Amino acid sequence: MTSPHISAALRAPAHRMAKAGFGKRHAPDEAPRGAADFAHLPTREAAIAAYVDRLPEGAAIGYKVLAEELADYGQQACRSALDRLTREGHLRRIRVQIAVEGSGLRWVTRTFFSRTARDAAWWRQYIRFIRGVDAPGQPAPPDEVRPGEPEPGVPAPRSEAYTVLAGLGRREPRLQLSEGECVALEELVKEWLVRGLGCEQVSQALVSGLPASVHSAGAFLRTRLENKMPPVPQPRKSEIREEIVGALEMCAFCDEDESTTTLVDGVCPDCRADIDRDEANGATGDVPDTFLARPRKRTDVAAMVAELRAAAGRPAGPGR
Numbered sequence: 525m526t527s528p529h530i531s532a533a534l535r536a537p538a539h540r541m542a543k544a545g546f547g548k549r550h551a552p553d554e555a556p557r558g559a560a561d562f563a564h565l566p567t568r569e570a571a572i573a574a575y576v577d578r579l580p581e582g583a584a585i586g587y588k589v590l591a592e593e594l595a596d597y598g599q600q601a602c603r604s605a606l607d608r609l610t611r612e613g614h615l616r617r618i619r620v621q622i623a624v625e626g627s628g629l630r631w632v633t634r635t636f637f638s639r640t641a642r643d644a645a646w647w648r649q650y651i652r653f654i655r656g657v658d659a660p661g662q663p664a665p666p667d668e669v670r671p672g673e674p675e676p677g678v679p680a681p682r683s684e685a686y687t688v689l690a691g692l693g694r695r696e697p698r699l700q701l702s703e704g705e706c707v708a709l710e711e712l713v714k715e716w717l718v719r720g721l722g723c724e725q726v727s728q729a730l731v732s733g734l735p736a737s738v739h740s741a742g743a744f745l746r747t748r749l750e751n752k753m754p755p756v757p758q759p760r761k762s763e764i765r766e767e768i769v770g771a772l773e774m775c776a777f778c779d780e781d782e783s784t785t786t787l788v789d790g791v792c793p794d795c796r797a798d799i800d801r802d803e804a805n806g807a808t809g810d811v812p813d814t815f816l817a818r819p820r821k822r823t824d825v826a827a828m829v830a831e832l833r834a835a836a837g838r839p840a841g842p843g844r
Contacts, residue, residue, distance in 0.1 A: 539593055540584045547582040551616075551638035551650065552723060553687035556695050561639055568601070569608045576609075577639055581722060585635055587777070603777060604808035607799045610776045610790040613641040617790065618651055619781050621770035633774065644789060647773070654771045685713035688723050688730075689745075696731045698738040705742035712749040719754045 541547060555561075561577070562570035575594065576585050587602035594602070609615045617635045624630055642650075682690070686706050693700035701709070716726050729752065730745060738744050772781040775792040777799075785792045791799075802808050 539579050540589055541580075541582050542584040544582075546584075546632055546634060548576070548579055548585045549581055549634050549636045550722075550724065551636045551640075551642070552684050553691050554639040557639065564641075565608065565612065568597070569605045569612075572597070572602065572605045573609055573614060576637055585637070600802045601808045604799055604803055606776060607791060607796070613643055613647070613789075614638055615776060615790065616647050616651070617774040617776045618654065619772045619774045620654065620768055621772075623767045623769050629769070635776075647790070651771050651773050654768065683710065683714065684723055685710045685717060688713050688726050692727065692730060692741075692745075695727065696734065698734060699731060699741045699745065701741055701745070705745075708742065709745055709749060712746065712753075716749070716754060720757050721754060 557577070562573045565573060572590065572594065576583075576590075579585065587606050588599055590602040590606075591597055591599040597605070606615060615635060615637055617633065620632050620634060622630055622632060636650075689701055689706040689709055713726060716729075717723070721729070730748060772783055773787055773790065774781045775785070775787060775795055776790050777795040778792060780792045780794075781787075788796065799808075
């Protein structure tokens with residue numbers, strides 16, 4: 525990057541967190557962060573995507589919260605922007621059913637963000653095999669084999685641990701692994717995840733502080749995974765064992781899910797109609813300061829994205 529100010533501008537901002545168990549989650553196997561991540565989006569959507577990308581896991585990223593945090597953008601503008609991000613494959617809202625030890629079943633809502641745009645088929649498979657668990661009772665995906673039909677040859681999505689290992693080579697060419705090496709190391713990475721580290725934390729721990737040369741990526745990573753294994757978290761009285769037993773795609777903006785309505789690109793027909801009507805009426809533009817209910821701190825995400833695009837040698841992008 526050419527600008528000395530970009531890294532400072534992109535530090536994760538202070539932002540409201542969702543209730544425990546809810547909020548933002550990063551989808552697995554994202555491409556490494558780069559200056560042109562959201563260059564395909566209009567300026568406003570690219571700005572909001574860059575802002576969300578740098579929020580920590582568990583952050584509240586509903587359109588109402590974003591409107592409170594981001595000056596210039598009202599609720600309708602933020603809702604329209606999130607709709608565009610959902611259509612482009614960066615967002616999906618998922619209702620996850622969890623079996624809580626001693627308390628039965630409960631549902632939590634999580635919004636999964638992917639820096640890398642995904643198509644609808646990828647999201648369907650990921651929701652079905654979320655966290656590597658083939659949750660029972662979910663609707664069959666369109667490409668599932670039915671009796672009498674030929675085998676389509678679609679492989680099941682890999683576990684989070686496998687995708688962490690497979691993605692290391694993109695971050696650090698010296699750590700390129702074969703499929704067999706990923707499988708051989710998968711259980712070790714799963715143990716890191718069980719001990720409380722997130723995928724990004726594991727990846728960072730594996731690629732940081734490398735020696736001048738790595739003769740065998742598989743052997744080196746096995747040694748590092750074994751020697752740097754995080755300690756087993758000490759159990760607390762308040763700790764409750766949870767297990768994911770189901771997952772359903774939800775509308776990005778309401779409580780309807782795929783069991784009660786037809787979702788197109790992650791949005792139900794009623795919410796899509798509302799957004800289209802707002803856009804047609806011009807209600808999704810920027811908000812003048814005189815119309816704000818209260819002063820808001822300014823996070824100049826639009827300027828941030830313009831700086832990123834300039835650093836990448838790209839034009840400022842389409843207008844909002």
